[in-house]
Amino acid sequence: MTKKDLTTANKIKETARRLFTEKGYGRIxxxxxxxxxxxxxxxxxxxxxxxxxxxxxxxFEVIQGFMGQMVVLMNDDHSFEExxxxxxxxxxxxxxxxxxxxxxxxxxxxxHPQEMAERLGIAKMIREAKFFKELAERCPEGVPPIQFFMNxxxxxxxxxxxxxxxxxxxxxxxxxFNMTMQMRKxxxxxxxxxxxxxxxx
Amino acid sequence: MTKKDLTTANKIKETARRLFTEKGYGRIxxxxxxxxxxxxxxxxxxxxxxxxxxxxxxxFEVIQGFMGQMVVLMNDDHSFEExxxxxxxxxxxxxxxxxxxxxxxxxxxxxHPQEMAERLGIAKMIREAKFFKELAERCPEGVPPIQFFMNxxxxxxxxxxxxxxxxxxxxxxxxxFNMTMQMRKxxxxxxxxxxxxxxxx
DNA sequence: TCAATAATTAAACATTTGTTTAAATCAATT
DNA sequence: AATTGATTTAAACAAATGTTTAATTATTGA
Numbered sequence: 502m503t504k505k506d507l508t509t510a511n512k513i514k515e516t517a518r519r520l521f522t523e524k525g526y527g528r529i530x531x532x533x534x535x536x537x538x539x540x541x542x543x544x545x546x547x548x549x550x551x552x553x554x555x556x557x558x559x560x561f562e563v564i565q566g567f568m569g570q571m572v573v574l575m576n577d578d579h580s581f582e583e584x585x586x587x588x589x590x591x592x593x594x595x596x597x598x599x600x601x602x603x604x605x606x607x608x609x610x611x612x613h614p615q616e617m618a619e620r621l622g623i624a625k626m627i628r629e630a631k632f633f634k635e636l637a638e639r640c641p642e643g644v645p646p647i648q649f650f651m652n653x654x655x656x657x658x659x660x661x662x663x664x665x666x667x668x669x670x671x672x673x674x675x676x677x678f679n680m681t682m683q684m685r686k687x688x689x690x691x692x693x694x695x696x697x698x699x700x701x702x
Numbered sequence: 703m704t705k706k707d708l709t710t711a712n713k714i715k716e717t718a719r720r721l722f723t724e725k726g727y728g729r730i731x732x733x734x735x736x737x738x739x740x741x742x743x744x745x746x747x748x749x750x751x752x753x754x755x756x757x758x759x760x761x762f763e764v765i766q767g768f769m770g771q772m773v774v775l776m777n778d779d780h781s782f783e784e785x786x787x788x789x790x791x792x793x794x795x796x797x798x799x800x801x802x803x804x805x806x807x808x809x810x811x812x813x814h815p816q817e818m819a820e821r822l823g824i825a826k827m828i829r830e831a832k833f834f835k836e837l838a839e840r841c842p843e844g845v846p847p848i849q850f851f852m853n854x855x856x857x858x859x860x861x862x863x864x865x866x867x868x869x870x871x872x873x874x875x876x877x878x879f880n881m882t883m884q885m886r887k888x889x890x891x892x893x894x895x896x897x898x899x900x901x902x903x
Numbered sequence: 904t905c906a907a908t909a910a911t912t913a914a915a916c917a918t919t920t921g922t923t924t925a926a927a928t929c930a931a932t933t
Numbered sequence: 934a935a936t937t938g939a940t941t942t943a944a945a946c947a948a949a950t951g952t953t954t955a956a957t958t959a960t961t962g963a
Binding site for chain 1: 805815866896
């Protein structure tokens with residue numbers, strides 16, 4: 502049940518998603534995809550007109566999925582603190598399974614500004630989400646809410662992007678890294694709340 | 703004085719560095735490099751044996767530069783608080799000029815584990831730096847220092863990686879983004895110190 | 904069952920791309 | 934000035950790559 506729908510088209514798309522997110526558009530060939538998906542080369546073009554279109558389809562779905570989840574969580578009916586924990590916990594779980602997602606999104610989005618522009622609708626939905634407004638109300642004077650939104654994303658997402666580096670630098674194993682990230686589910690919300698209520702000096 | 707040494711070899715290397723960091727290895731061709739550097743195609747192979755070797759040379763220098771700077775700053779003779787400000791401020795300035803560096807490093811390092819292994823020496827030097835030891839001493843019980851080191855890097859580096867997304871999501875302009883990052887030079891050290899001295903509850 | 908549509912295959916095509924070659928030009932030395 | 938070596942150039946080559954074609958097989962619906 503990990504991957505439903507084993508139609509040929511889906512086999513190609515899921516394989517391509519994995520390969521593209523692992524190595525990026527430029528390092529993956531249509532033959533790589535066909536071979537890894539165990540289908541005939543021509544089927545890639547048969548089901549998706551071109552490598553480019555296949556890539557765009559995948560990028561669209563990945564961004565849609567990532568951002569869409571965020572919007573849902575940020576409009577949840579729980580308290581601010583609970584939503585904070587929810588967002589952090591949800592993305593740590595998601596990225597523990599798909600650690601390549603952020604680098605893929607960031608690096609390929611840069612090459613496709615127009616796709617990003619189309620996603621602006623979702624971006625707007627994020628800014629208008631309940632969580633974002635509650636965050637704005639709690640900001641210390643003089644510090645705009647975007648700073649704290651950056652912080653939540655930074656603390657949650659960056660470690661996965663820097664994972665190969667961090668593992669090499671610290672001698673961590675895969676499992677130890679995952680435990681470190683699990684620990685952050687509780688720590689990050691605490692840290693963020695601490696930032697929002699800075700000690701008076 | 704921006705780019706010294708306008709020998710042909712250097713023109714090629716600097717152009718390649720820019721293009722590789724912008725688009726990644728797979729999306730850049732030797733012809734792109736030659737054309738942009740305004741030199742004959744064959745000169746790329748004449749001065750650097752192959753596209754691969756050129757890339758490795760550049761990746762080596764980039765990682766060396768990035769990590770090396772960190773080691774120097776983290777062994778500085780100032781107080782812990784000052785070193786913290788120094789590291790953050792230094793990297794915000796560096797990345798403001800070269801915002802593509804982190805994605806390049808992260809995405810390409812993943813494809814070259816052996817290069818990373820060779821850099822392990824530097825990683826060790828980071829762990830053994832004065833700053834890291836002082837950080838360890840200040841950690842609250844039960845939270846390993848790597849968590850806070852992750853935080854410093856996350857809060858400093860991630861916004862540059864997510865820049866295209868953040869700009870799109872917030873409608874920020876280039877200049878506004880830079881100002882936001884400048885503001886973080888003071889904020890991040892405060893936030894980190896706050897994390898190290900959590901409010902008792 | 905049989906026609907029609909969809910799916911699959913092997914092969915080929917046209918570019919692109921990394922690399923090499925061999926000749927030409929330039930610079931320095933004798 | 935002549936020679937030597939380094940540098941540059943245009944052209945070509947071979948392999949890789951995205952895509953298409955035409956034939957074959959499988960599936961569906963009447």
